[in-house]
Amino acid sequence: MSAPSAVERVHAAYAAIERVDRPEIWITLRPLADALADAVRVDAAARTGAELPLAGLVAAVKNNIDVAGIPTTAGCPTFATCAATADAPAVARLRTAGAVVIGATNLDQFATGLVGTRSPYGAVRDARRPDRISGGSSSGSAVAVALGLVDVALGTDTAGSGRVPAALQGIVGIKPTIGVVPTDGVVPACRSYDCVTVFARDLDTADAAMGVLAGGGRPFPPDAPLTVPPTTRVAVPGRLPGLSPAWRQAFESACERLAGNGIELVEVDLTPFLQAATLLYDGGLVAERHAAVGTFVDEHLAAGDPALDPTVAQIISAAGAVPATTLLRDRARLAELTASALARLGDCAALLIPTTTEHPSIAEVAADPVGVNSRLGTYTNFCNLMDLCAVAVPAGTTSDGAQFGVTVLGRAGADALALDLARLVSAPVDGAAPPGVPAPPTPAVPWPARAGTPVSRLLVVGAHRRGGPLAWQLEQRGARRLGPATTAPLYRLTRLPTEPAKPGLVRVGPATGTAIEGELWLIGTAMLGDFLAELPDPMTLGAVTLADGTEAVGFGCTVQSWLDGEDITHHGDWFGYLRRTTPGDPVSRADVTGRVWRRAALVEPGRPMDTGTEVEWLQGHRLYIDLRTVTDGDRHRVAAAFAGTLRRDGDTWTWEHEFDLHPGPAPADRGLLHRAGSVLVETGVDREYHEDWVAAHTGAVRVEARFADDTGHGMLLRIGDRFGYLRHSPGSQAHRAAGSACLEISLGVVEAGHWHITRSTHPARIGDDLAPEFSDRGLTVTDRTPGGRPARRRLTVTFDHLPTRQEV
Numbered sequence: 001m002s003a004p005s006a007v008e009r010v011h012a013a014y015a016a017i018e019r020v021d022r023p024e025i026w027i028t029l030r031p032l033a034d035a036l037a038d039a040v041r042v043d044a045a046a047r048t049g050a051e052l053p054l055a056g057l058v059a060a061v062k063n064n065i066d067v068a069g070i071p072t073t074a075g076c077p078t079f080a081t082c083a084a085t086a087d088a089p090a091v092a093r094l095r096t097a098g099a100v101v102i103g104a105t106n107l108d109q110f111a112t113g114l115v116g117t118r119s120p121y122g123a124v125r126d127a128r129r130p131d132r133i134s135g136g137s138s139s140g141s142a143v144a145v146a147l148g149l150v151d152v153a154l155g156t157d158t159a160g161s162g163r164v165p166a167a168l169q170g171i172v173g174i175k176p177t178i179g180v181v182p183t184d185g186v187v188p189a190c191r192s193y194d195c196v197t198v199f200a201r202d203l204d205t206a207d208a209a210m211g212v213l214a215g216g217g218r219p220f221p222p223d224a225p226l227t228v229p230p231t232t233r234v235a236v237p238g239r240l241p242g243l244s245p246a247w248r249q250a251f252e253s254a255c256e257r258l259a260g261n262g263i264e265l266v267e268v269d270l271t272p273f274l275q276a277a278t279l280l281y282d283g284g285l286v287a288e289r290h291a292a293v294g295t296f297v298d299e300h301l302a303a304g305d306p307a308l309d310p311t312v313a314q315i316i317s318a319a320g321a322v323p324a325t326t327l328l329r330d331r332a333r334l335a336e337l338t339a340s341a342l343a344r345l346g347d348c349a350a351l352l353i354p355t356t357t358e359h360p361s362i363a364e365v366a367a368d369p370v371g372v373n374s375r376l377g378t379y380t381n382f383c384n385l386m387d388l389c390a391v392a393v394p395a396g397t398t399s400d401g402a403q404f405g406v407t408v409l410g411r412a413g414a415d416a417l418a419l420d421l422a423r424l425v426s427a428p429v430d431g432a433a434p435p436g437v438p439a440p441p442t443p444a445v446p447w448p449a450r451a452g453t454p455v456s457r458l459l460v461v462g463a464h465r466r467g468g469p470l471a472w473q474l475e476q477r478g479a480r481r482l483g484p485a486t487t488a489p490l491y492r493l494t495r496l497p498t499e500p501a502k503p504g505l506v507r508v509g510p511a512t513g514t515a516i517e518g519e520l521w522l523i524g525t526a527m528l529g530d531f532l533a534e535l536p537d538p539m540t541l542g543a544v545t546l547a548d549g550t551e552a553v554g555f556g557c558t559v560q561s562w563l564d565g566e567d568i569t570h571h572g573d574w575f576g577y578l579r580r581t582t583p584g585d586p587v588s589r590a591d592v593t594g595r596v597w598r599r600a601a602l603v604e605p606g607r608p609m610d611t612g613t614e615v616e617w618l619q620g621h622r623l624y625i626d627l628r629t630v631t632d633g634d635r636h637r638v639a640a641a642f643a644g645t646l647r648r649d650g651d652t653w654t655w656e657h658e659f660d661l662h663p664g665p666a667p668a669d670r671g672l673l674h675r676a677g678s679v680l681v682e683t684g685v686d687r688e689y690h691e692d693w694v695a696a697h698t699g700a701v702r703v704e705a706r707f708a709d710d711t712g713h714g715m716l717l718r719i720g721d722r723f724g725y726l727r728h729s730p731g732s733q734a735h736r737a738a739g740s741a742c743l744e745i746s747l748g749v750v751e752a753g754h755w756h757i758t759r760s761t762h763p764a765r766i767g768d769d770l771a772p773e774f775s776d777r778g779l780t781v782t783d784r785t786p787g788g789r790p791a792r793r794r795l796t797v798t799f800d801h802l803p804t805r806q807e808v
Contacts, residue, residue: 004056005043005056006040006042006043006046006055006098007036007039007040009039009057009058009100009151010032010036010039010102011036013058013149013150014032014035014102016147016148017149020147020149024106024121024123024140025124025140025144025147025149026103026106026140026144027063027103027105028071029103030102030103038100039056039100042098043056045098046098052097053097053098053211053212054152054208054209054212055097057099057205058099058100058149058150058151058152059099059100059101059150059151059152059153060102060104060105060140060141060144060145060149061091061101061103061104061105062105062107062111062137062140062141062153063105063106063140064107064111064189065088065090065091065154065156065185065186065196066086066087066088066185067087067088067091067104068086068087069083069084070083070103071083072084072104073104074107074110074111074187074293075108075111075120075121075137075309076110076120076307076309077120077121077307078300079187079293079296079307087185088184088185089184089185089216090181090182090186090196090213091185093212094154094209097212105138105139105140105141106119106124107136107137107139107140107141107161108161108309109308109312110189110292110297110312111137111138111156111161111187112189112289112316113136113137113373114137114159114161114164114356114373114376114377114380115135115136115139115360115365115369115376116133116136116139116140116142117362117366118136118309118311118369119309120306123362124136124139124140124143126143126168126359127146128403131361131362131363132360132361133168133360133361133365134169135167135168135376136161136165137156137161138153138157138161138165138197138199139165141154141155141165141199142165142169143169145199145201146169146170146171151200151205152198152199152206153198153200154196154197154198154199154213155173155196155197155199156186156189156194156195156196157175157194157197157384158189158190158195158384159193160356160376160377160379160380160383161197162195162197162198162199162392163175163197163355163356163380163383163390163392163405163407165199166199166355166392166405167356167392167394167403167407168356168402170394170405172199172200172201172203172205172206172391172392172393172422172426173197173391174206174210174390174415175195175383175384175390175392176195176196176214176415177220177412177413177415178193178384178387179218180215180217180218180220180415180448180451181196181210181214182196182216182217183195183196187292187293188292188293189289189292190280190285193288193384195384196213198213203391203393203426207419207443208447210415211443211447211450212450214447214448215452216452219453220413220415221412221413222524222525222526222527223477223478223526223527224415224453224478224524226416226417226446226448226455226478226479226480226524227416227446227478227479227480228263228349229475229476230475231264232262232263232264233263233264233265233266233348234263234266234348234349234350234351234408234421235265235266235267235346235348235350235352236255236265236266236351236352237267237268237270237353238267238268238269238270240354241274241378242357242378243354243358244358244400246402247354247357247398249399250354250395250396250397250398250399251354251404251406253395253396254352254395254396254404254406254425254427257395257427258421263424265352266348268345268346268348268351272337272340273337273382274378274382276334276337276381276385276386277377277379277380277381277382277385278381279333279337280377281315281374281381283326283330284322284323284328284329285327285330285334285385286315286319287320287326287327288319289316289319290316290320294317297312298317311370334385334386338387341382342386342411349410349417349421350408350409350410350417350418351408351409351410352408352421353407353409354405354406355380355392356378356379356380356405357376357378357379358375358376359402359403360372360376379407387411388409388410388411388412389410389415390407390408390410391415391419391422392405392407393406393422393425393426393427394427395425395427396427406425408421408422408425415446416446416447416449416480419446419447420446444483445480445482446480449480449522453524454524454525454526455522455524456523456524456525456528456552456553457482457521457522458520458521458522458528458552458553459485459487459518459519459520459544459552459554459555460474460555461503461505461517461518461519461574462502463574464519464521465574468575469500473531474521474523477530478523478524478527479524479527480521480522481519481520482521482522483519483520484517484519484520485517485518485519485520485547485552486517486518486546486547487505487518487544487547487554488515488545488546488547488549489510489513489514489515489547490509490513491505491506491507491513491514491515491516491544491569492506492508492512492513492516492562492567493505493568493569493573494506494557494562494567494569495565495568495577496538496557496561496562496564496565502539503555503574503577504539504555504556504557504561504562504565505544505554505555506557507544507556514569514572514608516569516573517572517573517576518554518573520552528541528553538557538558539555539556539557540555540556540557541556542556570603570604570605570606570608570609571603571690572601576601576603576692579676579677579681579692580603580676580690582676584675585675586674587673587675589648591680592653592673592680593619593620593621594620594621594700594701594719595618595619595697595698595699596616596619596695596698596720596722597618597619597680597693597694598693598694598696599613599617599628599691599692600692600693600694601690601691601692602690603690603691603692604688604689604690613629613630613639614628614629614630614631616696616759618717618719618722618723618724618747619646619719620717620719620801621701621704621801622645622704623643623644623645623646623715624643624645624717625643625715625717625725625747626640626641626642626643626655627640627641627724627745627747627760627761628640628641629759636763638661640661640662641661641743641745641761642655642657642659642661642745643745644658645658652670652672652685653670653671653672653673653682654668654669655668655670655671656668657669659715659726660743661761670685670686671683671684671685672685678694678695679693679694680693680695697719697720697721697722698719698720699719699721700719700720701801702718702719702720703716703717703723703772703801704716704717704800705717705779705797705800705801706797707779707796707798708795708796708798709793709794709795709796711729712729712730712742713727713728713798714744716781718750722748722750723747723748723749723770724746724747725744725746725748725757725770725781726743726745727743727744727783728744729742743761744760744762744765745760745761746759746760746761746765746770747759748770754769754771755769755770756768756770757770764784764788768782768784768790769782770782777796777797777800778795778796779794779795779797780792780793780794780795781793781795
């Protein structure tokens with residue numbers, strides 16, 4: 001099913017708005033015709049191939065952020081004297097990325113509150129339980145997302161306005177590092193701490209939106225991590241003040257989920273964090289709220305403006321009386337508490353906390369508007385004061401029926417790390433997307449890297465690959481593994497004469513070069529310079545061309561060091577070379593028998609690695625059958641087929657070629673075997689080669705028989721539900737006269753009592769049912785006459801493990 005167009009999604013959004021009948025969500029809903037006109041333009045641009053990462057997503061904007069053509073009321077009708085003439089940068093970026101903005105949402109007036117009820121436009125009710133609050137101040141935006149009316153919505157966050165409603169509505173809220181998303185065109189609450197935030201039903205959509213919102217403001221620190229490194233430690237509160245037993249249990253479940261994903265949890269004392277939280281409203285910092293809109297509030301309060309919310313007006317007006325000395329004192333105190341709090345985090349990469357403490361009813365807030373609001377901000381108020389980034393995610397439902405959320409807090413600039421940790425701890429969202437509306441795919445590159453953070457792609461081919469002994473040098477610099485990558489066919493690989501051994505990559509051009517496997521990482525450009533400074537001789541870093549034609553920074557070496565080394569290009573990659581040439585785990589006969597092996601690679605000096613030939617090797621206790629085919633377009637050609645007996649002499653394994661479709665001078669294969677993880681590596685004894693084998697099927701050896709008749713002899717092997725059949729008839733004049741090959745090797749699968757042939761040296765046999773019937777020292781199978789007609793052939797068993805009736 002193709003994704004719906006922008007026009008279709010806008011129609012669906014307006015239909016849903018009418019259906020849910022929640023007018024308190026909106027302060028201004030754009031006319032449908034205007035939204036559709038925008039959607040038509042988005043669909044037209046998408047058809048031309050324009051880069052639109054949010055193509056067709058429907059968006060809403062908190063009404064303290066300018067949207068061209070809509071009055072910016074900040075929740076107070078008399079505050080806006082006219083419609084905004086231009087979009088705030090954050091809104092403009094949404095539109096440029098393909099989102100269709102359909103309206104402006106309700107909020108706690110002047111973004112002062114965490115409840116969502118402080119608005120003359122009405123209290124915004126919870127999406128699921130209408131007697132409960134929505135959370136605020138970004139109330140309308142959060143509920144619009146939770147009800148599926150929009151895909152993404154903008155909010156703001158100073159004390160938790162982008163996180164508390166996310167938690168209570170069971171959705172995702174990203175509050176970035178202060179300043180990385182422009183706040184131009186936003187009515188300030190506390191200018192020093194305000195952030196534009198994003199709501200979505202899933203992390204991928206929120207990540208996609210943040211990638212277009214951020215950039216051009218505060219730069220990320222040069223050592224900003226791009227992912228969660230291995231052995232990450234995350235702090236959790238030693239005590240949980242304000243939480244009921246049901247909510248404590250929900251938080252413990254979230255901690256268990258994070259620990260189950262390999263994260264080490266460390267209990268810390270939250271005292272300095274919680275003490276800092278009280279400074280926002282109970283100390284001098286509240287003066288910033290008066291600096292933002294205090295003049296308007298004081299004048300309209302004196303005039304008896306009924307549009308002012310009484311609680312909000314009282315808070316902002318009283319803030320005008322805060323002495324400057326109190327503000328300076330509390331800023332100094334905040335700096336002390338911040339230093340103490342971050343010191344307690346120690347080497348923990350982040351802090352996991354409950355997002356809020358409870359989900360009160362609208363009546364409870366009306367009875368105690370300040371007290372309830374204060375409790376809701378217990379775990380959110382300190383975040384922006386301490387310059388932390390945050391990702392709030394749903395974490396399930398409590399036993400009392402409330403949506404429960406947790407927040408991952410990171411240091412300034414650690415937004416990518418917080419995002420990845422949030423993925424590990426979040427619980428699935430109920431109804432994560434409307435039917436037929438797929439979420440964007442998980443971005444390989446986190447939003448800070450897409451928002452202008454200086455990063456470089458680094459190709460590594462040796463010990464710095466994940467699992468290698470030097471990968472920690474990238475991980476400790478915050479690098480993010482993007483996945484496997486292949487060079488263009490222009491390079492050769494050498495084992496450098498260093499200690500420890502490492503590979504060197506050298507560009508030789510298309511005449512003698514080949515593609516080399518490696519791994520692509522994303523690393524901060526400043527961290528790449530730091531890494532380069534520690535790079536030992538003879539290693540170098542330079543541009544490497546990848547198979548897709550793009551370039552990355554990559555490891556190389558000098559030409560002389562390449563000449564002094566051992567050319568290992570035919571192995572294709574360093575890990576493959578190590579796997580094949582380093583002694584691995586010993587192999588017993590039990591490790592080999594009772595399996596159907598498939599070859600993953602054949603490596604021979606001076607020849608390209610063969611990964612295309614399809615090889616199946618069935619190994620019984622003594623007998624084996626091996627069939628190798630090559631696919632060329634729609635044609636399948638048999639490259640080799642042989643069978644015989646496997647024997648072992650010390651460390652040497654010998655596959656006697658008693659039957660061979662292409663007999664040659666060597667009657668046997670001799671090799672050494674070792675295990676490297678799940679790979680069985682075969683190393684040639686009489687000639688230089690390596691083969692990688694993986695077990696495609698394992699089962700009991702249910703049939704292992706030799707047989708003969710008056711025209712020749714052969715074998716039948718069955719391992720689990722796979723079988724191999726061989727018949728050799730060198731003396732049959734009828735077969736020779738008909739031009740048929742004297743050797744048939746066929747492989748197949750036993751299903752519902754039928755032995756279906758799926759591969760064969762005789763193509764006409766594919767699809768036949770071998771249909772064996774077993775008797776005392778006898779075997780009857782389906783064969784074909786020289787003319788190609790089906791026939792039954794009775795064979796005499798000369799060596800056997802024949803099945804019991806139950807095994808058949």
